[in-house]
Amino acid sequence: MVYLTRQEHFNAAHKLANPKWSKEKNEAMFGVCANENWHGHNYDLFVTIKGEPDPETGFLFDVKKLSQLIKVHVVDKLDHKNLNLDVDFMADKMCSTENLAIAIWEQLIPHLPKTVQLHCIKLYETPRIYVEYFG
Template structure:
């Protein structure tokens, strides 16, 4: 088993806010992230794919194909967007980094499987200090 990775970057705004709570409770739990006018990040997405090396290509998966899948189905839909308002697959969901990573997994997993590889991990860095990893569990 071998693992390959592709990194992509996108910039986006979001807000962490639970409409069932008071503004005070949202401020207490989410702090600056509950800003009514949203706030932004320069995210880094790392997608790890695993599989066996195909004897004809020497690849687990063609990295050019992986790049195109990620850009077309994820980055183009997230980059320079308001995640809470502009992104169909996040509409009505809490736009935490954890939820975003899970939703990215749901998009990429079947597309990667169609190409004979297995999605191993979606890592999303919100800042240089804060990141999440999701393994489809």
């Protein structure tokens, strides 16, 4: 089994706030991340697929095609967007990094060929905070 990872990058704004809670409760739980004027991150996304290399090409999957899939189905929808307001697949979800990683998985899985499996989404919110999701 071979694992292949492609790294991509995007910038996005969001806020963490439960609409069912008071402003005070949101601030107590989420601190400055509940700022009503939003805040942003420079996200680093690592998409790992797995499978067996093609005996004729030696490739698990063409990394240019993988990059294009990620760009079309994820990065173009997230980059320089407000996750709470602009991203259809984040509608009605708390815009945590955890939920964003799950949503990215759900965006990619239908578009990968049957010759590979999606293994992991690793999403860095900051250099010191990241989430890994294995489906």
